[in-house]
Amino acid sequence: RKEVEQDPGPFNVPEGATVAFNCTYSNSASQSFFWYRQDCRKEPKLLMSVYSSGNEDGRFTAQLNRASQYISLLIRDSKLSDSATYLCVVNTGSGNTGKLIFGQGTTLQVKP
Amino acid sequence: DVKVTQSSRYLVKRTGEKVFLECVQDMDHENMFWYRQDPGLGLRLIYFSYDVKMKEKGDIPEGYSVSREKKERFSLILESASTNQTSMYLCASSSGLAGVFGPGTRLTVT
Numbered sequence: 001r002k003e004v005e006q007d008p009g010p011f012n013v014p015e016g017a018t019v020a021f022n023c024t025y026s027n028s029a030s031q032s033f034f035w036y037r038q039d040c041r042k043e044p045k046l047l048m049s050v051y052s053s054g055n056e057d058g059r060f061t062a063q064l065n066r067a068s069q070y071i072s073l074l075i076r077d078s079k080l081s082d083s084a085t086y087l088c089v090v091n092t093g094s095g096n097t098g099k100l101i102f103g104q105g106t107t108l109q110v111k112p
Numbered sequence: 113d114v115k116v117t118q119s120s121r122y123l124v125k126r127t128g129e130k131v132f133l134e135c136v137q138d139m140d141h142e143n144m145f146w147y148r149q150d151p152g153l154g155l156r157l158i159y160f161s162y163d164v165k166m167k168e169k170g171d172i173p174e175g176y177s178v179s180r181e182k183k184e185r186f187s188l189i190l191e192s193a194s195t196n197q198t199s200m201y202l203c204a205s206s207s208g209l210a211g212v213f214g215p216g217t218r219l220t221v222t
Contacts, residue, residue, distance in 0.1 A: 008152075034210050043202055043213035044155070087155070091209065098143060098208045099168075104154035 006103035017078045021106045023071045023088030032091040037084045078110045116214035124220045131190040135203030143206045144186035148199040193221045
């Protein structure tokens with residue numbers, strides 16, 4: 001079983017739609033969680049951290065469910081520019097020795 | 113502007129050659145990572161280092177070694193390149209939380 005699992009998609013949605021991605025992780029001792037965005041032929045870039053209480057950044061909302069070991073990302077009012085691959089990332093370490101494990105990524109295509 | 117740099121964007125090597133991929137970060141991060149990314153497989157961790165001269169194997173260390181002699185530099189070495197090591201190689205660094213990536217090196221082994 002992979003340490004971090006995501007549905008690879010692709011998710012094809014119209015502009016303005018709301019779309020949600022989920023990610024599950026296997027290591028219950030994982031300390032911190034993130035969503036990254038990767039555009040075609042570019043390196044991944046941090047989109048947002050995921051906090052236990054849930055957090056929002058504009059149209060993006062991230063949530064963590066430790067009991068069920070999953071993380072979610074909700075995108076509201078999708079824009080064409082949101083088309084990318086979204087990577088779920090889990091830090092399985094403690095203190096400063098964090099090992100970053102990536103999910104396979106979920107591809108989003110927003111269409112006009 | 114803080115950043116992670118990688119020595120080459122594109123590299124073509126022959127089977128059996130020894131290949132060095134260099135990564136440098138200017139953020140004074142303790143942790144550095146090497147991943148490879150292949151279609152359908154996502155990012156897979158090859159090696160990571162949490163301190164100078166310290167290293168730990170990731171999920172796919174076979175055929176690779178690493179060197180971290182200075183805090184800012186983390187090198188990935190392919191001792192004898194093979195065609196199945198053709199891939200995108202991504203270096204990242206972090207202070208213990210989220211990581212910052214370099215632009216990647218697309219390596220082709222012929």
